[in-house]
Amino acid sequence: MPGTVTSYTVEDLRFPTSLDEAGSDAMNKDGDYSAAYCTLRTDDGQVGYGLTFTIGRGNDIVCSAVEQVASRLVGWKTEELFTAAGMGRMWHYLLADSQLRWIGPEKGVIHIATAAVVNAAWDMYARHEKKPLWQLVADFTPEEFVAATTFRYITDAITPEEALELLKSKEAGKKERVAKLKVEGYPAYTTSVGWFGYPDEKVAKLTREAIAQGFNHFKASSQAMKVGADVATDQRRLALIRSIIDDPKECAGRPVPSAGSLVGKQAGPTGSVLMIDSNQVWDVQEAVDYVKQLKDARPWFIEEPTAPDDILGHASIRKQLKPYGIGVATGEHGHNRMLFKQMLAAESLDVLQIDSCRLAGVNEILAVLLMAAKKGIPVCPHAGGVGLTNYVVHLSIIDYLCVSGTKERNVLEYVSHLHEHFEHPPTINPHGFYNVPLDPNEGYSIGMHDESKATYVYPHGKYWSGAGADKVKANGDGNKLA
Amino acid sequence: MPGTVTSYTVEDLRFPTSLDEAGSDAMNKDGDYSAAYCTLRTDDGQVGYGLTFTIGRGNDIVCSAVEQVASRLVGWKTEELFTAAGMGRMWHYLLADSQLRWIGPEKGVIHIATAAVVNAAWDMYARHEKKPLWQLVADFTPEEFVAATTFRYITDAITPEEALELLKSKEAGKKERVAKLKVEGYPAYTTSVGWFGYPDEKVAKLTREAIAQGFNHFKASSQAMKVGADVATDQRRLALIRSIIDDPKECAGRPVPSAGSLVGKQAGPTGSVLMIDSNQVWDVQEAVDYVKQLKDARPWFIEEPTAPDDILGHASIRKQLKPYGIGVATGEHGHNRMLFKQMLAAESLDVLQIDSCRLAGVNEILAVLLMAAKKGIPVCPHAGGVGLTNYVVHLSIIDYLCVSGTKERNVLEYVSHLHEHFEHPPTINPHGFYNVPLDPNEGYSIGMHDESKATYVYPHGKYWSGAGADKVKANGDGNKLA
Numbered sequence: 001m002p003g004t005v006t007s008y009t010v011e012d013l014r015f016p017t018s019l020d021e022a023g024s025d026a027m028n029k030d031g032d033y034s035a036a037y038c039t040l041r042t043d044d045g046q047v048g049y050g051l052t053f054t055i056g057r058g059n060d061i062v063c064s065a066v067e068q069v070a071s072r073l074v075g076w077k078t079e080e081l082f083t084a085a086g087m088g089r090m091w092h093y094l095l096a097d098s099q100l101r102w103i104g105p106e107k108g109v110i111h112i113a114t115a116a117v118v119n120a121a122w123d124m125y126a127r128h129e130k131k132p133l134w135q136l137v138a139d140f141t142p143e144e145f146v147a148a149t150t151f152r153y154i155t156d157a158i159t160p161e162e163a164l165e166l167l168k169s170k171e172a173g174k175k176e177r178v179a180k181l182k183v184e185g186y187p188a189y190t191t192s193v194g195w196f197g198y199p200d201e202k203v204a205k206l207t208r209e210a211i212a213q214g215f216n217h218f219k220a221s222s223q224a225m226k227v228g229a230d231v232a233t234d235q236r237r238l239a240l241i242r243s244i245i246d247d248p249k250e251c252a253g254r255p256v257p258s259a260g261s262l263v264g265k266q267a268g269p270t271g272s273v274l275m276i277d278s279n280q281v282w283d284v285q286e287a288v289d290y291v292k293q294l295k296d297a298r299p300w301f302i303e304e305p306t307a308p309d310d311i312l313g314h315a316s317i318r319k320q321l322k323p324y325g326i327g328v329a330t331g332e333h334g335h336n337r338m339l340f341k342q343m344l345a346a347e348s349l350d351v352l353q354i355d356s357c358r359l360a361g362v363n364e365i366l367a368v369l370l371m372a373a374k375k376g377i378p379v380c381p382h383a384g385g386v387g388l389t390n391y392v393v394h395l396s397i398i399d400y401l402c403v404s405g406t407k408e409r410n411v412l413e414y415v416s417h418l419h420e421h422f423e424h425p426p427t428i429n430p431h432g433f434y435n436v437p438l439d440p441n442e443g444y445s446i447g448m449h450d451e452s453k454a455t456y457v458y459p460h461g462k463y464w465s466g467a468g469a470d471k472v473k474a475n476g477d478g479n480k481l482a
Numbered sequence: 483m484p485g486t487v488t489s490y491t492v493e494d495l496r497f498p499t500s501l502d503e504a505g506s507d508a509m510n511k512d513g514d515y516s517a518a519y520c521t522l523r524t525d526d527g528q529v530g531y532g533l534t535f536t537i538g539r540g541n542d543i544v545c546s547a548v549e550q551v552a553s554r555l556v557g558w559k560t561e562e563l564f565t566a567a568g569m570g571r572m573w574h575y576l577l578a579d580s581q582l583r584w585i586g587p588e589k590g591v592i593h594i595a596t597a598a599v600v601n602a603a604w605d606m607y608a609r610h611e612k613k614p615l616w617q618l619v620a621d622f623t624p625e626e627f628v629a630a631t632t633f634r635y636i637t638d639a640i641t642p643e644e645a646l647e648l649l650k651s652k653e654a655g656k657k658e659r660v661a662k663l664k665v666e667g668y669p670a671y672t673t674s675v676g677w678f679g680y681p682d683e684k685v686a687k688l689t690r691e692a693i694a695q696g697f698n699h700f701k702a703s704s705q706a707m708k709v710g711a712d713v714a715t716d717q718r719r720l721a722l723i724r725s726i727i728d729d730p731k732e733c734a735g736r737p738v739p740s741a742g743s744l745v746g747k748q749a750g751p752t753g754s755v756l757m758i759d760s761n762q763v764w765d766v767q768e769a770v771d772y773v774k775q776l777k778d779a780r781p782w783f784i785e786e787p788t789a790p791d792d793i794l795g796h797a798s799i800r801k802q803l804k805p806y807g808i809g810v811a812t813g814e815h816g817h818n819r820m821l822f823k824q825m826l827a828a829e830s831l832d833v834l835q836i837d838s839c840r841l842a843g844v845n846e847i848l849a850v851l852l853m854a855a856k857k858g859i860p861v862c863p864h865a866g867g868v869g870l871t872n873y874v875v876h877l878s879i880i881d882y883l884c885v886s887g888t889k890e891r892n893v894l895e896y897v898s899h900l901h902e903h904f905e906h907p908p909t910i911n912p913h914g915f916y917n918v919p920l921d922p923n924e925g926y927s928i929g930m931h932d933e934s935k936a937t938y939v940y941p942h943g944k945y946w947s948g949a950g951a952d953k954v955k956a957n958g959d960g961n962k963l964a
Contacts, residue, residue, distance in 0.1 A: 028580045056581035058550065061591065065543050098510045099538035105762070105790065105815055108590015109543065153789040156766040156798070280587070284638040307635040308587065309820045311793060312827055316638070333587055338791045345794055 003044035003078040008070035008117075011037040012063045013448075014056060014458040015386060015418055016472045027279035031055030032472060033386040033418060034458075036062040037448065038070055038116040040124055042078055048124025049446045052116040052357040053385040058109075059458065065113030069094055073117065082125045084144035090121060091150055091363040107335040111360050118361025119391070123443035130440040134397040137362070138178070142167035145402060149366040150337070157341045163370045170405045177401050185433030186396050187407055188414040189275070190215045191384050193241070200240055207244045211251055214432030215414075231293050238274065238297035245272035266298040266325060275329070277303035284313040288320040301327035301350055308333035314348035329353055332382035336360070337367045344375045353413075355382045356391035365395055369403040379404070383413035389426045390445040393434045421452035485524035485560040490552035490599075493519040494545045495930075496538060496940040497868060497900055498954045509761035513537030514954060515868040515900060516940075518544040519930065520552055520598040522606055524560055530606025531928045534598040534839040535867040540591075541940065547595030551576055555599065564607045566626035572603060573632055573845040589817040593842050600843025601873070605925035612922040616879040619844070620656070624649035627884060631848040632819070639823045645852045652887045659883050667915030668878050669889055670896040671757070672697045673866050675723070682722055689726045693733055696914030697896075713775050720756065720779035727754035750780060757811070759785035766795040770802045783809035783832055790815035796830035811835055814864035818842070819849045826857045835895075837864045838873035847877055851885040861886070865895035871908045872927040875916045903934035 018030035035051040036059055054062055072094060080086050094114055095106065104110040126133040140148065145167050146160050158166075190213070193206040244250045251270040267273045276299045282290060287305035294302075302321065306313050308330060318328040327350030334340055335358060343349050352372050359365055372379045379399055381392035396412045404410070412434060419425035424442040427435045437445050455462045463469065500512035517533040518541055536544055554576060562568050576596055577583065586592040608615040622630065627649050628642050640648075672695070675688040726732045733752040749755045758781045764772060769787035776784075784803065788795050790812060800810040809832030816822055817840060825831050834854050841847050854861045861881055863874035878894045886892070894916060901907035906924040909917045919927050937944045945951065 028584065031581060031584070054581070055584045057579065058547070058582045058585040058592065061543060061547050061550070062585055064546060065540070065591070068540065068543070097539065099513060099536070100540045102510065102513070102537045103540040103544055103594065104590050107791070107817060108592060109547070109585050110540065110590060112585065153765055153792065153795075155768075156795065283635055286637075307820045309589070309818065310635065310824065312824045313635075313638060313820075335589060336791065338789045338795075342792065342794045 003042035003046055005040055005073045005076045005078070005081075006043045007041045007074070008067070008120075009039045009041075010063045010066045010070065010116075011035075011039075011453055012059050012458045013037050013051075013386075013453060013456045013461075014059060014464070015421075015456055016463070016468060017417070018056070018472055019468075027281055028055055034059040035386050036066050036113065036116050037453070038066050038120045040070065040073065040117075040120045042124075044078075046078060046124055046128060048120040048122075048127065048443070049448070050116045050118065050120030050123055050361075050444070051387050051446055051448075052112045052119075053355075053388055054112075055385075062109055062113050062116075065100075065109050066116045068100060069110070069114050069117045070120075072097060073121065078124075078128065081121060082128055084140050085147040087122065087125065087148045087363060088150070091118060091148075091361070092152070094118065095150075095360065106338075106360070111335060112357055114360040115357035118363060119357065119444055119446065122362045123446060127441060127443040132394065132437040132439065132442050133362075133444040134394040134401070134437065137366075137394075137398045138174070138401045140402075142171065145366065148363055149370065150363050151367065153338050154341045154367060154371065157345065157371050158367075158374055162374070166370065166373060167402060170402055173405070174401055177405070181397060181400065182436050182438075185429045185431070185435050186393060186400065187411045188215070188428060188432055188434050189273075189411045190432075191277075191413050191415050200237065203237060204240060204244060207241050208250065211245070213428065214430055231290060234276075234294060235296070238276070238294060238299075241274060242268070242297055245274065246270055266300050268298060273300050274298065275300050275303060278305055280304045280307055280333070282306050284310065284316055287317050291317075291321055291326060292324055295324045295326065299326050301329040303329045303353070304332070305330075309335070309339065311339065311342045311346050311348050314343065315346040318348060318350065327351065329380070331355065332384070333358060337364050337371070340368045341371055344371055344377060349377055352377050352379045353382045354379055354395070356388055356395060358382075362395075366398075366403075369395075369399050373399075373404045378406075378409040380411050381413065384415050386418045387422070387446055387448075389414060389419070390422055390424070393426050393437060394444060396434075397436065421448050421456075423447040423449060485526035485528055487522055487555045487558045487560070487563075488525045489523045490549070490556070490602075491521045491523075492545045492548045492552065492598075493517075493521075493935055494541050494940045495519050495533075495868075495935060495938045495943075496541060496946070497903075497938055498945065498950060499899070500538070500954055501950075509763055510537055516541040517868050518548050518595065518598050519935070520548050520602045522552065522555065522599075522602045524606075526560075528560060528606055528610060530602040530604075530609065530925070531930070532598045532600065532602025532605055532843070532926070533869050533928055533930075534594045534601075535837075535870055536594075537867075544591055544595050544598075547582075547591050548598045550582060551592070551596050551599045552602075554579065555603065560606075560610065563603060564610055566622050567629040569604065569607065569630045569845060570632070573600060573843070574634070576600065577632075577842065588820075588842070593817060594839055596842040597839035598843075600845060601839065601926055601928065604844045605928060608925040609923060614876065614919040614921065614924050615844070615926040616876040616883070616919065619848075619876075619880045620660070620883045622884075624653065627848065630845055631852065632845050633849065635820050636823045636849060636853065639827065639853050640849075640856055644856070648852065648855060649884060652884055655887070656883055659887070663879060663882065664918050664920075667911045667913070667917050668875060668882065669893045670697070670910060670914055670916050671755075671893045672914075673759075673895050673897050682719065685719060686722060686726060689723050690732065693727070695910065696912055713772060716758075716776060717778070720758070720776060720781075723756060724750070724779055727756065728752055755782050756780065757782050757785060760787055762786045762789055762815070764788050766792065766798055769799050773799075773803055773808060774806055777806045777808065781808050783811040785811045785835070786814065787812075791817070791821065793821065793824045793828050793830050796825065797828040800830060800832065809833065811862070813837065814840065814866070816840060819846050819853070822850045823853055826853055826859060831859055834859050834861045835864045836861055836877070838870055838877060840864075844877075848880075848885075851877075851881050855881075855886045860888075860891040862893050863895065866897050868900045869904065869928055869930075871896060871901070872904055872906070875908050875919060876926060878916075879918065903930050903938075905929040905931060 014034040017033045034054045037051045040048040126136045329351035331353035383389045424445040496516040499515045516536045519533045522530040608618045811833035813835035865871045906927040
């Protein structure tokens with residue numbers, strides 16, 4: 001007798017990251033990294049995990065949306081789900097409840113909630129097949145890949161037929177890429193050196209530690225720091241980082257990135273690449289005027305210079321910063337594939353930063369990977385959150401193996417915190433590359449320890465009912481009216 | 483002693499409109515028109531009402547978001563709130579909780595929830611001043627109007643200084659426009675004749691009734707019907723409506739719209755204008771190919787031809803339909819001012835259809851009215867929902883009096899259902915124009931009868947705990963997997 005999805009649970013998990021300002025930036029000064037965590041179960045003992053990421057308050061709102069979306073999967077037979085086409089049908093079904101759709105549509109709470117459910121279903125499918133998620137997808141035929149992808153509203157950018165042709169052209173060499181990947185890993189960059197709230201001494205210390213971890217010998221690698229407080233502060237902090245990462249003595253023993261790097265001119269004498277993230281703090285012209293003043297730091301790109309919805313604004317910023325050698329990246333708040341379709345059409349981006357659960361899960365991600373590959377824009381997923389590193393290593397590997405076929409211009413964000421809560425945390429090799437997830441039982445790598453869930457479930461978990469919670473509450477909402 | 487906001491209540495109100503298919507369309511076949519209804523109260527007995535509109539399931543999710551946003555107003559002094567600048571500060575404060583912002587940002591559930599709270603605050607302010615909302619705003623100086631408006635992320639389209647100049651230029655003649663408006667009312671069109679689920683006989687009957695109500699003698703007036711099911715069906719239904727509204731005998735007694743109407747060529751022999759709404763069912767090229775086939779019906783515009791986020795898609799559709807004399811309208815799902823900024827820049831629209839609670843309330847609406855006026859694009863607000871007609875008459879009047887200064891090209895949607903639940907329902911004069919709200923105690927006109935709330939509060943109200951609820955439930959979710 002085939003399995004049937006019979007139940008789901010949703011947990012509101014919150015981690016008190018606001019206490020040490022990990023993850024702090026100009027827009028988000030006191031986030032408590034959180035997960036709306038969904039578990040799907042079948043009557044024959046199968047299980048799938050998925051989460052969506054938030055930064056604290058409102059995670060309960062997302063959880064209630066996850067419950068409503070997950071309830072729509074109850075009664076599905078796993079034999080209907082566990083094919084590429086089945087996953088495609090599931091995605092369109094979950095998106096098609098017209099009443100729930102209204103409160104998006106395809107954006108915000110209902111969309112990120114859908115991501116948790118979709119990703120849980122993919123996780124269950126991958127575990128059932130005894131493959132890590134990347135391998136499940138990489139083993140699809142091009143036809144299966146297309147069947148699992150959503151094309152609604154984007155056929156003016158790419159049709160299923162064009163996608164098929166693109167995927168077929170990447171079949172050659174796929175096996176070699178898998179082998180190469182298992183040896184080399186996938187290139188990473190660190191975001192952990194320069195969060196907004198960190199004092200200079202901590203930034204310097206973390207920059208040196210990142211070098212020691214190997215975060216230098218990637219083509220597009222860098223230390224990313226956050227700007228936005230004050231231009232003089234930014235100039236000082238960027239100069240501080242540059243003084244370390246450009247110093248041959250500091251970088252002794254680090255291989256120089258290979259010739260031909262896209263960011264070569266910006267990389268400097270030791271091959272260290274620097275990126276800047278401003279987290280949406282500026283209006284369009286403010287962004288241009290401000291970032292120009294940071295040109296001496298030679299950033300590869302400015303990330304999220306303005307409102308994440310502003311396709312034409314990003315295009316304008318990009319055009320105006322081009323003479324200074326500074327590119328534009330955005331996407332972690334990109335709310336659906338239609339946004340990215342337009343950003344690619346309007347040439348708004350040098351780097352496209354998908355989020356694994358801001359988009360509604362794997363199916364929609366595949367669509368964006370295809371559109372980006374067609375335009376030749378590198379996809380460098382967002383991972384600054386809880387669980388996101390776990391997800392994105394799969395997505396970047398899929399991109400490399402099946403879609404773009406390259407990791408020459410791609411580099412995957414890495415943050416080092418909160419990994420201890422996961423059963424299969426991502427790991428970095430001694431060269432600073434992500435290792436390839438290989439456990440046949442890890443699915444989408446998002447399974448969490450029971451102890452972590454029991455501790456951080458909000459508001460009645462061990463942590464939140466203890467004394468530590470008072471400290472977080474004392475932080476307030478960070479936006480008290482002056 | 484000044485008043486202080488001390489409490490709020492949020493009610494999940496749902497009306498079983500799916501039973502008679504009022505409001506049905508190609509995308510939303512079985513909506514139960516619903517309101518997340520917010521009441522703010524002060525310690526000195528003041529009260530303010532605001533709602534946000536949804537179509538059923540998920541209204542509880544929005545309600546929980548309304549609670550979290552409303553809680554942030556507790557403790558505010560009314561003397562700080564009840565000025566134009568105070569409302570401006572309030573808006574930015576409500577939008578600035580970085581954790582809640584994350585689950586948008588500025589879109590979807592958290593944004594429409596914010597609208598309910600913002601609109602409740604404006605309602606309370608207007609009641610306190612003993613003015614209907616439109617008059618409160620129309621009495622602002624241009625400086626006050628600017629102080630109440632949000633300009634964040636849109637200064638590349640309009641700066642506060644430009645807005646001030648525009649508003650000042652409209653001061654002359656404002657008094658005359660008020661007088662004219664009180665005599666004539668504000669032009670309306672009816673959406674109630676052709677919902678998706680209605681049989682031809684009902685469409686014909688309702689079309690004739692609309693003519694009898696006076697829905698013909700507006701410059702841009704029309705009967706709008708919904709398309710999307712099948713092109714032959716659409717052609718037949720549109721031809722049916724045209725056969726009635728173009729027939730001089732059917733329209734006997736109806737004055738012909740004044741010469742010089744923007745939609746003159748499309749209006750036909752009796753001056754009847756027809757619009758079509760497809761509710762996002764098509765991809766970009768599908769929309770063009772389909773709507774071309776409806777050219778014989780001479781529609782003024784196609785509404786929501788594709789995904790509401792697709793700025794460049796709408797621009798492409800508009801360009802391709804122009805040779806057929808068919809325009810493009812959209813906006814009821816326009817999720818924030820940044821979307822409209824870009825739609826105006828990309829020339830995506832002939833008509834801009836703001837929604838009073840999809841945007842985050844009055845402050846953001848004012849921003850969009852200003853941007854549209856600068857570009858000369860008419861704003862014709864969306865009103866197909868519960869309570870939306872109540873809201874939008876105020877907004878269109880503000881547009882006419884203070885911003886665009888014209889109602890020559892503007893026409894306001896009117897739907898006739900669910901008015902019985904409101905203390906101050908909108909009314910239509912014998913010429914089919916909206917009457918101007920004049921009761922000094924009606925605020926934003928969104929106060930609802932206690933009896934209606936007690937009946938339709940979900941799930942424990944009289945209606946939902948009675949036998950009627952079973953019929954709605956039997957409707958299911960309208961999206962059963964085949």
